[in-house]
Amino acid sequence: MKKLNLSKNAKHDLVTYGIVVVAYLVMEILMKAGLVSSLLKGLLVPLCIYAIMAVSLNLTVGILGELSLGHAGFMCVGAFASAFFSMCMKESAMPGGLRFLLALIIGALAAGIFGILIGIPVLRLRGDYLAIVTLAFGEIIKNLVNVLYIGRDVDGFHFSMKDSLSLNLGEGGKVIVNGAQGITGTPNDSNFTIGIILLLITLVIILNFIHSRTGRAVMAIRDNRIAAESVGINITKYKLMAFAISAALAGIAGVLYAHNLATLTALPKNFGYNMSIMILVYVVLGGIGSTRGSMIAAVILTLLPELLRGLNDYRMLIYSIVLIAMMLFNWSPKAREFREKYSWKRIMKNGKKEEV
Amino acid sequence: MKKAVSMMLALALVVGTLAGCGSSAPAESSSEAATESTAEAGATFKIGGIGPITGGAAVYGTAVKNAQEIAVEEINAAGGINGYQIELKFEDDEHDAEKAVNAYNTLKDWGMQVLMGTVTSAPCVAVAEKTHEDNMFQITPSGTSVPCVQYDNAFRVCFSDPNQGSASAIYMGTNKLASKVAVIYDSSDVYSSGIYENFAAEAKNQGIEIVVAESFTADNKTDFTIQLQKAKDSGAELLFLPIYYNEAALILKQADTMGFKPIIFGCDGLDGILAVEDFDKALAEDVMLLTPFAADAEDEATKSFVGKFNEKYNDTPNQFAADAYDAMYIIKAAMEEANCTPDMSVDEIGTAMIEAMKTITVDGLTGAGMTWTADGEVNKAPKAVIIKDGVYKAM
Secondary structure, eight states: OOOOOOOHHHHHHHHHHHHHHHHHHHHHHHHHTTOSOHHHHHHHHHHHHHHHHHHHHHIIIIISOOOOSOHHHHHHHHHHHHHHHHHHHTTSSOOHHHHHHHHHHHHHHHHHHHHHHHHHHHTTSOSTHHHHHHHHHHHHHHHHHHTOEEEEETTEEEEESSOGGGGOOOTTOEEEEEGGGOEEOOOOOOOHHHHHHHHHHHHHHHHHHHHSHHHHHHHHHHHOHHHHHHTTOOHHHHHHHHHHHHHHHHHHHHHHHHTTSSEEOOOHHHHSHHHHHHHHHHHHHHOTTOHHHHHHHHHHHHHHHHHGGGGGGGHHHHHHHHHHHHHHHHHOHHHHHHHHHTOHHHHHHHHHHHHO | OHHHHHHHHHHHHHHHHHHHHHHHHHHHHHHHTHHHHHHHHTOEEEEEEEEOSSSTTHHHHHHHHHHHHHHHHHHHHTTOBTTBEEEEEEEEOTTOHHHHHHHHHHHHHHTOOEEEEOSSHHHHHHHHHHHHHHTOEEEESSOOSGGGGOSTTEEESSOOHHHHHHHHHHHHHHTTOOSEEEEEEETTOHHHHHHHHHHHHHHHHTTOEEEEEEEEOTTSOSOOHHHHHHHHHTTOSEEEEOSOHHHHHHHHHHHHHHTOOOEEEEOGGGTTGGGSTTOOGGGGTTOEEEOSOOTTOOSHHHHHHHHHHHHHHSSOOOHHHHHHHHHHHHHHHHHHHTTOOTTSOHHHHHHHHHHHHTTOOEEETTEEEEEEOTTSOEEOOOOEEEEETTEEEEO
């Protein structure tokens, strides 16, 4: 049999896609057989959301080499932009599928535009400025959404930053974005299949980006800015491109999030600083720069607290211990030494030698 | 080496997924065949609770959880509902809509038949969507925002936000407390902004002028001098605080330092202000609040509940606890009215209890003669209390 002539990268990528497809097929079969608990069924879409978030943040942190602490802010932008659109279109005759597709595009565009706006001034600087600015951005967006009131009546849209009364809505007017109460009643368009398709699209975009000429330029900037500049790479342009893609993909995750639950509020819990850090944790534990690792870490760390529910009060304690243990296992020098000594590759190599 | 790590992670993923399936397999079969399996087990009602017991809102969830346990112990000791004992399970939602749905699904796997929850508003709206799909009977002790009970399977024990806001305005109007009112509210909080908006709408009809409406957010709630200065300059006679007690305690302290002494009026969120550590109770003198429950009320039921709560958890119950305690007795009353038995399916129990809710009348800690309308709202008299000499006095 003729061996497929694939590069090492292509093989590696195919395994990544394969994991997603196999996971999808296994879950679908199990669901058809009725073996999946309601808990796991309910978790499937969030798993896709967080996997997309982790993979997209990995582009900024791992490939571009910049620290972003406001990734949840981009998710928030995508979520609210798309939910607002869906609420406006809910009563129109537009079919659900088309509406959701448009919502996805709007969410990704909105988040991408914010990414560019933030990137233009900040990515020109050296040092940790992106971390500081994205941190502020995430908090600002969260607070901005909390004081934003948008309503609609026969005259068109009304905006206010004070309260829903000052919208002065006419007869039959409806408040769509109601400040801290957020958006209520978004159509439930997300499902597992859509989530997996979006995750695959995200992976295709990011993996191809990394292996492209542009991706190599971005990694060159990460590894040595001066050297990259000296060979004529436009630093700001490439940085901005990577950052905007990362933000737009976070926006897609936001769209999925907004259309998964009936209520969308910007709480510190879901779009705040903690969430940004949580996603950074996925990336760090999955191995900075490893797309597949980020995805798998996101899935495990989202599942873990739910599967630990049986432990009641101790579950958050155990969860944090697992985080620490994973961190040590992945990054401490001793653990690395140990892993290298007992890695599968080495064991297999030794086995082969013995055969010879 | 990298490969080894990813393989290990992949392995962990598979194990995790399998573990999820494994543990759920028996539960899943029971949801299909809930009727037989529970009937064989001989019968307990499975009632679930959802609320935050970790995170920022843990105070409320813990109070609800504890009160629910007390109520279930009492009901079980007195022979249960229709002769069947109750089994209780409470799941954490961390005050997050997504986690609340996970908690709901966990309880469903466990075989929950009736849901008491959730404690806070935003998660409640998300869960109500799911209970509506399953036609599961749901009663929230303290989810105040309007869409919490938008479906016919959901009811609530507390007043809704609009109800509290307009009740406050009507109370001020009819008792002629003040004509110029200043409001300080938390614009990042659903409860607080909900009350404020409806207060403002009703204030117009009552001839009350809102001279200042200042807001703060959850990220910025320690210094209120700017808001208070504006209120003071505007010449407001009354300061309306539709917020929770922690911030209110700070506001009272800072207003006192500034020499600003208006009439203070609050809603049920102020309940608990006397228990704040290092708070000078004299500052809360003459504060009025609309609350359904005062822990030092003199009636038998309240005394016995507060006593038990104190004994078991070494704490004084707040109105969330009282709402939850009532919620369990409301479930009991509705189940008895509907003649529910544990072998009925979730859907059957739901349909029967929804009908029963329209006919029952319950005397609870948070109000006498509570009745419900089809839209899920409770009818009971709002109670106002005033703080005199460091204790709540009914007005």
